[in-house]
Amino acid sequence: MANAASGMAVHDDCKLKFLELKAKRTYRFIVYKIEEKQKQVVVEKVGEPTQSYEDFTASLPADECRYAVYDFDFVTEENCQKSKIFFIAWSPDTSRVRSKMIYASSKDRFKRELDGIQVELQATDPTEVVLWLCRLHSACLSSF
Numbered sequence: 001m002a003n004a005a006s007g008m009a010v011h012d013d014c015k016l017k018f019l020e021l022k023a024k025r026t027y028r029f030i031v032y033k034i035e036e037k038q039k040q041v042v043v044e045k046v047g048e049p050t051q052s053y054e055d056f057t058a059s060l061p062a063d064e065c066r067y068a069v070y071d072f073d074f075v076t077e078e079n080c081q082k083s084k085i086f087f088i089a090w091s092p093d094t095s096r097v098r099s100k101m102i103y104a105s106s107k108d109r110f111k112r113e114l115d116g117i118q119v120e121l122q123a124t125d126p127t128e129v130v131l132w133l134c135r136l137h138s139a140c141l142s143s144f
Contacts, residue, residue, distance in 0.1 A: 008106040009040040010113045017043050021071055022085060022116045025049060029056045032067040032110070034102055041067065041110050057126035063094040065103040067110060069117070070129075086129075087117040093124050 020026040028051045033044040044066065045059050056070055068088040076082055089107050091100050111117060123129050 008034055008102070008110070010110055011040050011042045013043050014041055014110075015113055017046060018069060018114045018116075021069060025071065025083075027071070028052075029059070029068060029070045031059050034065075034106065036102070041106065053130070057129070060090050060126065061092075063092055065092070065095050065099045066090040067103070067107070069114065084118045085116060086132075087111055087114065087120045088129060089120070089122045091122065091124055 014030075014032055017027065017030050021030060026049070027046045028049050029047040030043060031045040032041050034040070035042050047055055047059065053070075056068070060066055060068065068090055070086045070088060071083055072086055073081065073083050089103065091103060111120065119132075121129060121132050123132075
């Protein structure tokens with residue numbers, strides 16, 4: 001079903017890969033791309049569970065928009081192992097205005113397809129994501 005605002009559909013593989021990340025921890029991250037000619041959101045890249053935050057940020061193009069989910073593991077002050085799934089709307093300052101508009105108008109509908117998102121971030125630079133993670137979990141710096 002296409003998004004009324006942008007006309008973008010969501011490929012079934014997007015939801016399937018997300019469910020695998022959420023339920024089985026099969027992936028560390030998933031990067032999604034809008035295929036404008038096909039008018040749908042598709043999976044561009046998945047990161048294995050052993051991959052790092054640096055691997056994730058290297059998967060984000062410097063001058064193109066993307067959506068991504070990242071499974072962030074951390075240890076609480078009570079020494080409990082936890083995990084949060086972040087949805088990241090990646091929109092670098094150097095990306096095309098048209099691309100920014102398409103991604104922005106499709107974001108809410110696409111995010112609703114991914115049931116289980118715990119935190120949403122808007123980022124234009126990889127350091128912005130790190131800062132958000134650190135604000136939410138002060139002990140995270142040792143994880144990077």
